[in-house]
Amino acid sequence: MDMHDLWFGAFLSPEAEGRERLLRHVTLADRLGLDLVGVQDHPYQAGFLDTWTLLSVIAARTERIRLVPDVVNLPLRPPAVLARAAASLDLLSGGRVELGLGAGAFWDAIAAMGGRRLSPGESIEALAEAVTVLRALWTPGDPVVFEGNHHRLAGAAPGPFPAHPIGIWIGAIKRRMLELTGRMGDGWLPSSFYSPPGAVARQAKVLDAAAEDAGRDPAGIRRIYNVGGTFSPLPGRGFLDGPAALWAEQLTELVFEVGMTGFVLAPGEDAERDLRTFAEEVAPAVREAVAKERGEPEPVAERPVTLTPLDDLDETGRPHAPKQDPAALTPEQLRLGRHLVQVHDGYRQELRQVQDAVEQVAAGHADTGALRSAINRLSVRQNHWTLGTFCATFNRLLTVHHTIEDESMFPAVLERDSTLAPVVKKLEQEHEVIAELLDRLDAACVALLADQAAIEQVRAEVDRLVRVLSSHFAYEEEELVEPIARLGIRI
Incomplete structure (x- = not known):
């Protein structure tokens, strides 16, 4: 079995x-201790940033996370130039x-x-030649002469030389590409969107052979x-659909059955969560x-995560109630339970809009000293007013949501299952903490109307609220989705 980390x-x-949202997610991934960030490469997509330019900015904004074009569109990236860039x-x-x-x-x-339009066979041949060109230009020695059907070097000097041996990971699905990966690749990059677990297991056998x-x-x-x-708190029917424990079980199975040595998540709508x-x-x-199956020592984190603890919520003091097996629930019960998640997802989306509004205001800030500054300042004032209104609207909606829970849903839960009383009490306490954070955000938004420098305080308050709400919603879903489903409570 593969022994890669x-x-x-x-x-x-x-x-x-x-x-701005993308860069926020990149820095979060770095702070969380994730190992790599993958960025797709579609140079013909007018709505996408150029991948190599973006990776350079990501490198400057992060400290330790690995950078991977996932995967380079080779027909539009000449391999000799790509070698220099990488x-x-x-x-x-x-x-x-x-x-x-x-x-x-x-x-x-x-x-x-x-770019040249290639047949499947030609594109695979061109990729094999590109791998040869890349490695030749990363190896010290004499000028390189290479004569392929698609790529040529006529005495190109090798260099610059990478700081470490760059792995060439090939995105392969079909047989000829898998065979090429087995012959020449340092790594294999399949995707569950095209190769679900059953298919990827079959593809791995072709690569191995x-x-x-x-x-x-x-x-x-x-x-x-x-x-x-x-x-989600309850398991669904598809791959990676359910609680984190189910994800861990399914990914661990892929390590042992397919030899997977890494997993790169394409996050959903609530990317930060x-x-x-x-x-x-x-x-x-x-x-x-x-590690347990391999008989290795229990893994130790290579670095401490630098995120500040959420002292407001006292996450370590949260009570937990026993859960029943979700397999015993009917489809209608599961629908009732998942409705709480859907409600929370709506507020997560609203909060993402608040974050985006903050970044737009911050971007407007940088323009205040530019040409036609009077117009820019007017735009910034309008943005500030819009942001303040948006913050107030979000605060009001979220407060209504928590009031409904406190005055309606929580009593219904306790009436049918009194063992949940410690959980409900903790959730009510957290609602009070969140109300205080909302007041602080509202005050920061008001201050922003008069003082442009207050944008940093708004950003800090929004970031704190995002972390607290993300933690709170996850805890509430973990503890209440199953009881809501089991007890037949309609939200």
Whole structure:
């Protein structure tokens, strides 16, 4: 079995319109201790940031997370130039770059950008030649001469040389690409969106056979699985649909049955909650289970997570009630339980809009000294007013939600199951903490109307509220979704 260290990461979409949110998620992933960030590469997508430019900014904003184009669109990235770019970023980032490669797809879009339209066979041949070019230019020695059908070097000098051996991870699904990966790749990058667990297990066998035929140890090929799913208190029917414990169980199974050595999460709508759950609950559980099976010492975190504890909520003092097996619940009961999550998801979306509004105001700040400053200042004042109104609206809606819980849902829960009293009491206490945080945010928004410098205080209050609400909602769902379903309580 593969003995690579397990890596966990975030697969983020490089949408230009959501760039501030994207960078916020990147820095969060770094602070949470995730191992890598993967960024897809679609140069023909007008709404996407350029992947290499974005990775350079990510490198400057982070300290330790690895950077992976997931995967490079090779027909629009000449391998000789790509070799220089990857080596340069590896040097500048302190050896944090790995290189995902793809043979190409969406050929109409590639051709529209001036790329060559290749047949499947030609694209695979071109990728194999590109791997040769990359490695030649990363190896000290004489100028390189290479004559391929698709790529050529006529005495190109090697260098610059990466700070560490950059892994070439190939995105492969079909047989010929899998065989190429087995022969030449340092790693394999499948995705659950195209290769669900059953398919990826079959694909792994093709890769293993090709590696063995080439005289390579299949276990030496790192296997990183891009995955997506839904975190919910009750298990669903699909892959990675349920609580963190279910995720850990399914991913651990892939480590042992397929040889996976890493998992990169494409978060859902509530990206911050998903990344926290993945880093703080799923990844440690998988590492612990794998270490136990391998007979290794229990894994120890390489670095402390630098996030400030949520002292307001006293997370360590939260009571927990016993749960019944969700398998005994009917579909209608499960629907009732999941409704609480749906309600919370609405407020998570509202809070993301508050965060985005804060970043828009901050971006307007930078323009106040630019040309036509009077217009910019007027725009900033309008943005400040909009933000203040939005904050007040969100505060009012959330307060109504918590009042409904305190005066309606909680009594109904206690009436039918008194053992939940400690949990309900704790939730009510947390509602009071959240009300205080909302008051602080409202005051910061009011101050922002008069003083542009107050944007930093607004940002700090929003960030704190996001963390507290994320923790509170997760605790409430963990403790109440199953009882709401079991007791037939309608929200």
